[in-house]
Amino acid sequence: MDKNILARINENYRFFSKSQKLIADYILNHFDKAANMTASKLAEIVSVSESTVVRFATELGYLGYPEFTEALLEYLRSESSLIKRMESVSQTLENQDILTKVINWDMDNLKSSLQRVDRESFDNAVNAILNADKIYILGVRSSACLASFLGFYFNLIFDNVRLVHTTSVSEMFEQILRVKEGDVVFGISFPRYSKRTVRALEYAKSRNATIVSLTDKKKSPLAPFTDHLITANSEMVTFVDSLVAPMTMLNALIAAIIIKKKDEVKQTFEELEGIWEEYEVYDKE
Secondary structure, eight states, X not given: OOSOHHHHHHHHGGGOOHHHHHHHHHHHHHHHHHTTOOHHHHHHHHTSOHXXXXXXXXXXXXXXXXXXXXXXXXHHHHHSOHHHHHHHHHHHHTTSOHHHHHHHHHHHHHHHHHHHOOHHHHHHHHHHHHTOSOEEEEOOGGGHHHHHHHHHHHHHHOSSEEEOOOSSHHHHHHHTTTOOTTOEEXXXXXXXXXXXXXXHHHHHHHTTOXXXXXXXXXXXXXXXXXXXXXXXXXXXSSSSOOOHHHHHHHHHHHHHHHHHTHHHHHHHHHHHHHHHHHTTOSOOO
């Protein structure tokens, strides 16, 4: 769906019944709370039947109430302020087993990511990286740790990698200034998306570089500039982004590349093991 959920509610508001308007009013004013409610709980709060709540969701074009709340959660993650998200999670997790809840969220993200990822796009990304003249990796804010992780292992595998370190838009463009056709730019961003990353990919695309992106969905703002899109769920209704599924996707990408370069990588690792042992890089147990 092109419009966000609140826009859809506002657009259809005049057609709603009296009971549906009660639901709509509550959601428009308290979408952060409604995102974590069951149909029965929402029905209780606005004094309508549970079936009315379910019909409200389907009449807006959703397959059912679960898809409706998923859209609310997506809006909350991508548009809401950290304060709203903190308020929402405190209500969701209060008096619950937080450890179990969070781990279950991450397991759901992993399962959903496996089901949704485009395998052809993943394989094409692997081949593009293997054939790149130069590989640029960029990710800022919460995605910076993912970019650093990828950069660490890519530097062990390739000799043409540049991890873009940046604290400003100008610094990012200075570091990708000479990107060209034949290069690969690997962008990473999840809600709330970084404008710096989007603009950098737009620039790299204008220079005919091949763009690989790791993000949460096909409608991500990174997508229009991306040749090979890899998606991973990052759904976590807290002010802390869930990076478990994105990290796993990077693990899979690195493993796929190592398998295709196994002879070269084996030789490199044999040399590194000698260096690590000679200079006592790692502690011996």
